[in-house]
Amino acid sequence: MNVKDLRIALFSGNYNYTRDGANQALNRLAEYLIRQGAHLRVYAPVVPDADFEPTGDLINVPNIRMPVKNRGEYRLPLGLNGAARDDLEGFAPNMIHISSPDPTGHAALKWARERDIPVLASVHTKFETYPRYYGLGFLEPAVEGILRRFYNRCDALVAPSPSQIEELTAQGMHDDITIWSRGVDRDVFDPSKRDMEWRRSLGFADDDVVIVFLGRLVMEKGLDVFADAIVELRRRQVPHKVLVIGDGPARGWFEKALPGGVFAGFKTGRDLGVALASGDVFFNPSITETFGNVTLEAMASGLPVVAAGATGAASLVDDGKTGHLVPPGDAGAFAEALAPYCTDDALRLAHGAAGEQAARAYSWDAINQAVLDTYLRLHTARAAAS
Template identity: 45%
Template sequence: MSRAAVDSRPLRIALVTSSYNYIKDGVALTLNRLVAFLESRGVEVLVFAPVSATPAFPHQGRLVPVPSIALPPRPEYRLALGLSGAARRQLLDFDPDIVHIAVPDLLGHAALALAEQHGIPAVASYHTRYETYLRHYWYLSPLEGSLKAMLRRFYGRCREVYVPSDSVRAALLADGLADNFKPWPRGVDTGRFSPARRDPAWRTRLGIGAEERVVLHVSRLVREKRLDTLTGALAKLAARGIAHRAVIVGEGPDRAFAQAALPHAIFTGFLDGDDLADAYAGSDLFIFPSDSESFGNVTLEAMASGLPCVCADATGSRSLVADGDTGLLAHADDADGFAAHLTRLLQDEALRRRMGQAARALALTFSWDETMGRMLGYYRALADGKTGL
């Protein structure tokens, strides 16, 4: 295509991801928000992703299904098997300026190879610390070294890699990845997630008294979210007679484990939208011991809701929670440390209030429009460079 033709048409992005509309997870929601923003700015986007018979929510943009199967140990997720011949033709006919890959799986590798073959700049966004997941499954843990080597090769072939936090960049550099990183943090809707939503009716519906202190956890209920530390810390509070009510928001294959370990906790199941915002606003502090996060959307939502956060001293959380200011950090393995931090906050209302106010103030600096506008700026700069190819 001639330079004049390229310059006169809208920017075109092919987005390739293994999570888009069949499950409502952080990756899918962030990418749908990105597509909506890009299309509102006149960018043409074509998404390539697995689909299921029953979508979890209406997706943004045009979606091309790719071959996939249910992931054997986690059937709620789908394993993309690559790009079919028809999908390859659709991607090339779309003639994208950039191929953006969100997951380094079979689909991501196929898209990267196709982009390289046809001279299309390929970029990647980093969403999940997959290598940390393996540690929680004994039959996969021996593969950690091989996975890290694969990630070094994959991301090293991309023109740019967009990382959500400085702590993730540091971890990836420590693992030997090339420094082709650019920052792409996340945002939060501070109008929806706000302490102003606090309503006694939420507590009444759950049978929680007005003076009781609520410790909230929000996540998919899977072992890599460190449910062992979560349940251990909350069980220690109960055993020591520390007054509190535990509320667990989320669903997942390990819910039964958590419920057995925390018989007195309230399990709400999956919540989103205003129902989720009400849960944050109605609580008093937030606990999140996961050490597999690249950012931690739920932590930022809790901070926006005015909650002090007790989180793992690990990637993602470490970039959000200022220890001693907006919350407290502990090692992800240290249930005693988490219990001690929770006890301190439960018993010190002034400290809770001060940290909650500081958390809210910090959350107000995270804008979705700024975040998505930054990505569009990256795309445009790269596309401008591509015109000489």
């Protein structure tokens, strides 16, 4: 099949209304597919004043505010209404890509199976871990079971790291899972973006070692573990400062847990590159990411990374060379890993430089071609079986 014959319907729970790593990857993929000549239409919630303009044609699906405390900025897609179904029928896709196992994703999968259209699902986050951050940890086995049934009804999965593929395989999610990694924009994330004047404007001295958090301020990003590790560093009297880049519903909680921390707010584009490169150590305790875009961006910016040894970072951080991997949730171990970077300039600079070198391998076009190749493979297999 020729790329120009592909007609791809992409389903997303959040394509552009709230900026996050997953929808940044989806929009980059969309741009690449369109540039290669494929036909693409996106089905996702549409809201006024979205965070950014969508790439490609965006069709609204029925949705409500997420019925979870402190997550009202997200929308829950509710399926496919008549207008969305009519548009889908008119578009006549020959490939379905589902990026979120929400009610609309389930409806799209059912629609595709009824018409014998191949379905690719991309895994962007560890949904089964979310209940624990809202006092509902007992639901995790049920959520995992729902995900297993959903993913096994798809033709194949793509996931962003070898460690994530190993975990999905162990969970029985599918037996056809390939890599769709993530890239990094080196025009934005680079050590040359470091700005000492910007640092000084926030009250940091030139010789301060600044530990950076970057991400949406929601509890599932490991904010409690981050705060506990910083408290432990202070208890040990390890010299450091804290810079938080990002915003979200848990900001008030995080500010109270990190007295003296500098909260720079939400940043994007060049401003984000400057903020990240102007730190000294990146600390990412989250276990919910399947890849960890922010970890790669920190590496490209020349920062050593201390991260949870979970699927998001395990395939990026070379333990002992570009940073350290720590058992998830262990605040004391995180403090132990952070401390040497706060006191040993040579170690910090060496591991940061090694991470920057490793980040050079992540090209967006090569990464997105892997998804396009998977579309073509699935379509060829379906045609051969007909």
